[in-house]
Amino acid sequence: MTSPVRCLVQLSLILVFPWCHAARAQDADSDADRPLRIIVFGAHPDDCELKAGGTAARWAKQGHKVKFVSTTNGDIGHHEMAGGALAQRRTAEVERCAEILGIETEVLDIHDGELMPTLENRRTITRLIREWEADLVISHRPNDYHPDHRYTGILVQDAAFMVIVPYFCPDVPALRKNPVFMYSEDGFQKPNPFKPDVVVPIDEVLDQKVAAIDALGSQFYEWNPWLFGYLDEVPDSPEGRLEWTRERALSRWGGVADRFRDELADWVGEEAARQVKVAEAFEICEYGSQPSKAELGKLFPFFGEQK
Numbered sequence: 400m401t402s403p404v405r406c407l408v409q410l411s412l413i414l415v416f417p418w419c420h421a422a423r424a425q426d427a428d429s430d431a432d433r434p435l436r437i438i439v440f441g442a443h444p445d446d447c448e449l450k451a452g453g454t455a456a457r458w459a460k461q462g463h464k465v466k467f468v469s470t471t472n473g474d475i476g477h478h479e480m481a482g483g484a485l486a487q488r489r490t491a492e493v494e495r496c497a498e499i500l501g502i503e504t505e506v507l508d509i510h511d512g513e514l515m516p517t518l519e520n521r522r523t524i525t526r527l528i529r530e531w532e533a534d535l536v537i538s539h540r541p542n543d544y545h546p547d548h549r550y551t552g553i554l555v556q557d558a559a560f561m562v563i564v565p566y567f568c569p570d571v572p573a574l575r576k577n578p579v580f581m582y583s584e585d586g587f588q589k590p591n592p593f594k595p596d597v598v599v600p601i602d603e604v605l606d607q608k609v610a611a612i613d614a615l616g617s618q619f620y621e622w623n624p625w626l627f628g629y630l631d632e633v634p635d636s637p638e639g640r641l642e643w644t645r646e647r648a649l650s651r652w653g654g655v656a657d658r659f660r661d662e663l664a665d666w667v668g669e670e671a672a673r674q675v676k677v678a679e680a681f682e683i684c685e686y687g688s689q690p691s692k693a694e695l696g697k698l699f700p701f702f703g704e705q706k
Contacts, residue, residue, distance in 0.1 A: 435463040440538040442547035444489040450583035453601025459501030496611040559686035580687035584680040595680035598663040652677035
């Protein structure tokens with residue numbers, strides 16, 4: 400039987416939320432000049448930094464608000480340590496990254512390798528998007544090699560409609576305008592390859608991105624080198640590691656710039672596109688709001704007048 404208290408709570412939500420939504424609608428015009436609010440979801444405490452760290456730094460430099468969310472705590476992502484100690488270490492690493500990039504960060508307490516597309520997790524993602532009052536939501540695509548990556552993408556997709564449904568998670572007011580949802584870049588081809596709608600030059604913030612990767616020492620100086628067999632290549636000194644990371648970053652995100660040079664030219668022009676050394680790229684998800692190029696330019700306000 401439903402308790403009297405629960406009935407009262409449900410009645411109060413029915414009475415209050417329409418008024419809240421009306422107030423938000425009335426405030427829409429006054430919000431036009433407010434800073435953008437972007438939330439990025441990654442599966443582990445390093446994914447957001449890799450996929451969108453440079454673009455986040457550019458947003459932050461313009462005064463916009465960015466939050467990175469790791470959907471797992473990364474507690475098995477190492478060959479010599481695991482559990483709570485590793486989760487705490489990796490949380491501290493991304494907190495340092497947030498300081499470097501000028502953003503906010505959060506790590507969900509879900510075990511690494513165990514993320515599932517459950518109703519409970521869908522509610523968590525929906526609440527986070529609403530609480531951030533997001534204009535733009537970015538996540539992995541759901542066709543990725545890692546189950547945590549795939550299910551992060553699925554969970555964000557599953558929230559793409561629910562964020563505007565008032566009585567789903569009614570404890571957090573629903574958004575009146577559906578955000579734009581986008582995918583971060585990857586190289587997977589099946590069932591469909593990544594096709595960028597925006598390619599963002601990150602040359603001017605490369606030092607910040609490199610510093611953020613350098614702060615993720617458990618992953619990029621220990622775990623990944625051990626996992627993929629190049630641990631002997633990692634320099635011993637902090638200075639050597641930073642330079643090594645910079646060279647690798649130039650190669651990795653230089654590859655993104657080269658791969659999408661034509662799409663980059665659509666935003667900055669052919670001559671400027673040829674000068675870009677490193678870039679990050681994003682694709683519009685067919686769920687959520689579908690922006691025009693002009694609207695997309697407002698979400699990525701780095702290009703000036705579109706070419």
